[in-house]
Amino acid sequence: MKVLAIDTSNFTLGIALIDGNQVIGEYITNLKKNHSVRVMPAIDTLLKDCDTLPKELDKIVVAKGPGSYTGVRIGVTIAKTLAWTLNIPLAAISSLEALAANGRYFNGLISPLFDARRGQVYTGLYEYDENEQLKEIVADCNILSSEWATRLKEWKRPILFIGQDIEIHREALSEVLGELAVFVPYSLYNPKPSELAFLGKNKEEEDIHLFVPNYVRMAEAEAKWLEQQENQKNDESER
Amino acid sequence: MKQEQIILGIETSCDETAAAVIKNGTDILSNVVASQIESHKRFGGVVPEIASRHHVEQITLVIEEALQQANITYEDIDAIAVTEGPGLVGALLIGVNAAKAIAFAHGIPLVGVHHIAGHIYANRLIREIQYPALSLVVSGGHTELVLLKESGSFQVIGETRDDAAGEAYDKVARTLNLPYPGGPHIDRLAHEGTPSIKLPRAWLEGSYDFSFSGLKSAVINTLHNAEQRGEEIKPENLAASFQQSVIEVLVTKTISAVKEYDVKQLLLAGGVAANKGLRAALTEAFKEVPGVELIIPPLSLCTDNAAMIGAAGSILFEKGKQSNLALNGNPGLDIEAF
Numbered sequence: 001m002k003v004l005a006i007d008t009s010n011f012t013l014g015i016a017l018i019d020g021n022q023v024i025g026e027y028i029t030n031l032k033k034n035h036s037v038r039v040m041p042a043i044d045t046l047l048k049d050c051d052t053l054p055k056e057l058d059k060i061v062v063a064k065g066p067g068s069y070t071g072v073r074i075g076v077t078i079a080k081t082l083a084w085t086l087n088i089p090l091a092a093i094s095s096l097e098a099l100a101a102n103g104r105y106f107n108g109l110i111s112p113l114f115d116a117r118r119g120q121v122y123t124g125l126y127e128y129d130e131n132e133q134l135k136e137i138v139a140d141c142n143i144l145s146s147e148w149a150t151r152l153k154e155w156k157r158p159i160l161f162i163g164q165d166i167e168i169h170r171e172a173l174s175e176v177l178g179e180l181a182v183f184v185p186y187s188l189y190n191p192k193p194s195e196l197a198f199l200g201k202n203k204e205e206e207d208i209h210l211f212v213p214n215y216v217r218m219a220e221a222e223a224k225w226l227e228q229q230e231n232q233k234n235d236e237s238e239r
Numbered sequence: 240m241k242q243e244q245i246i247l248g249i250e251t252s253c254d255e256t257a258a259a260v261i262k263n264g265t266d267i268l269s270n271v272v273a274s275q276i277e278s279h280k281r282f283g284g285v286v287p288e289i290a291s292r293h294h295v296e297q298i299t300l301v302i303e304e305a306l307q308q309a310n311i312t313y314e315d316i317d318a319i320a321v322t323e324g325p326g327l328v329g330a331l332l333i334g335v336n337a338a339k340a341i342a343f344a345h346g347i348p349l350v351g352v353h354h355i356a357g358h359i360y361a362n363r364l365i366r367e368i369q370y371p372a373l374s375l376v377v378s379g380g381h382t383e384l385v386l387l388k389e390s391g392s393f394q395v396i397g398e399t400r401d402d403a404a405g406e407a408y409d410k411v412a413r414t415l416n417l418p419y420p421g422g423p424h425i426d427r428l429a430h431e432g433t434p435s436i437k438l439p440r441a442w443l444e445g446s447y448d449f450s451f452s453g454l455k456s457a458v459i460n461t462l463h464n465a466e467q468r469g470e471e472i473k474p475e476n477l478a479a480s481f482q483q484s485v486i487e488v489l490v491t492k493t494i495s496a497v498k499e500y501d502v503k504q505l506l507l508a509g510g511v512a513a514n515k516g517l518r519a520a521l522t523e524a525f526k527e528v529p530g531v532e533l534i535i536p537p538l539s540l541c542t543d544n545a546a547m548i549g550a551a552g553s554i555l556f557e558k559g560k561q562s563n564l565a566l567n568g569n570p571g572l573d574i575e576a577f
């Protein structure tokens with residue numbers, strides 16, 4: 001079974017082709033460059049190098065976010081359109097879960113993270129169980145890194161932080177967690193698309209037409225609008 | 240040999256997710272538009288991030304619907320035409336990447352289309368274009384006069400120096416507390432009032448350029464001054480006066496360009512082309528220029544749609560234009576250079 005995995009949620013542009021239990025090819029860059037221009041040529045190059053035609057694909061797996069809104073949308077749009085037009089299943093994996101896979105042999109909990117500006121991160125908590133399956137412990141969320149560190153401290157277990165944005169939050173996390181905070185080396189900063197492919201290989205399929213990214217955060221305009229509605233309601237009930 | 244040319248058109252530049260199938264550049268086999276207008280109404284305008292999110296929700300559904308209605312398979316499609324710009328960049332990216340994915344999956348040629356070229360070629364779905372032709376493009380983001388010396392060639396001979404006509408409509412509508420989008424409301428009100436209030440016209444002599452910001456300010460000042468003096472101004476009359484000022488400038492400049500460039504047709508294009516006042520004034524004015532055909536597309540082809548992108552794509556594809564898988568959304572795409 002040939003699976004094509006696509007991850008464009010952050011700076012990393014990752015494409016992988018696996019066949020059964022074998023990784024056939026991976027394309028990874030970590031550049032501040034426009035994903036929209038580069039994803040389809042990358043898929044084209046990888047499939048050609050691997051002598052695989054689009055019609056030979058059996059499944060598409062996509063990193064569904066969180067991450068850069070535009071980045072996630074580019075990957076999701078390409079993935080859902082490919083799956084729909086080739087009439088093959090689509091599976092979606094959290095972009096954080098895909099990154100958490102870099103912590104496979106860590107004895108403790110895993111906190112993959114992306115910077116979300118103003119002291120915040122997108123993160124979640126994961127752990128490999130006894131069958132070497134990655135399990136979600138705390139669902140993906142958008143939280144201040146200092147607050148996240150305080151919550152993590154209650155676990156009283158070593159926490160592995162993964163992602164190139166740990167540079168931005170290292171101090172805030174270490175301050176609270178001390179020696180419980182462990183940070184991956186540079187070579188494990190970025191998600192591997194082959195891990196994404198294996199995570200999605202046996203995952204149940206999405207309803208392709210209805211599938212949308214998991215932004216985790218509401219669009220700013222919508223959040224403001226809801227807040228206004230809420231205030232109006234309160235004003236009226238006070239009267 | 241295959242006789243027919245089939246183009247799949249895709250458009251996501253603003254707040255409509257659209258797909259269409261066009262035969263031979265002139266026949267609409269399907270034309271599907273999913274509008275987001277209801278979602279943006281509460282914000283009083285299009286919110287780019289929300290627009291992009293809706294496009295992702297709709298894109299495959301809309302394209303599937305267009306293919307089904309046209310009753311064609313991928314083997315029938317000669318090219319996929321997609322709006323590459325101008326527009327909201329995040330919105331453009333959804334259509335562009337969906338188009339690239341389909342083109343790649345089935346080995347179908349891809350053609351990037353300029354959104355305004357699309358609006359102009361919506362006219363070809365009504366009548367075969369005869370060159371040279373002139374197009375008056377009026378929409379929320381554009382007010383320009385475009386000369387088409389031959390098929391697929393675009394020369395902007397005049398454009399707005401500040402606000403687009405549609406933008407001025409929306410701003411004046413907001414001042415009059417009319418709901419979004421304001422254009423149709425002003426048009427409706429204008430028909431109930433008389434143009435009794437004196438408002439300026441920016442002629443910009445010796446140029447085919449336009450300017451509407453002075454007019455917009457004049458409307459706001461008129462309302463403000465009346466309020467201070469405690470006078471009441473009838474919104475119908477203000478709307479009628481504003482509309483008359485906009486239309487007079489548009490029509491007068493169009494007619495003189497039609498004469499100067501000796502064109503065979505005038506092609507009305509863009510969302511504001513739905514304006515009844517503008518349609519009526521143009522029809523009236525063109526009685527004075529015999530031999531020049533005025534083409535006004537039906538409302539459904541004036542607002543954003545993908546049939547127009549397919550129609551323009553058909554011309555470009557015939558001329559040998561093709562895009563590759565690196566095609567990007569280009570919010571500032573230039574119609575003369577694309």
Ligand SMILES: [Zn+2]
Nearest residue numbers: 354378510543
């Ligand atoms: Zn338009």
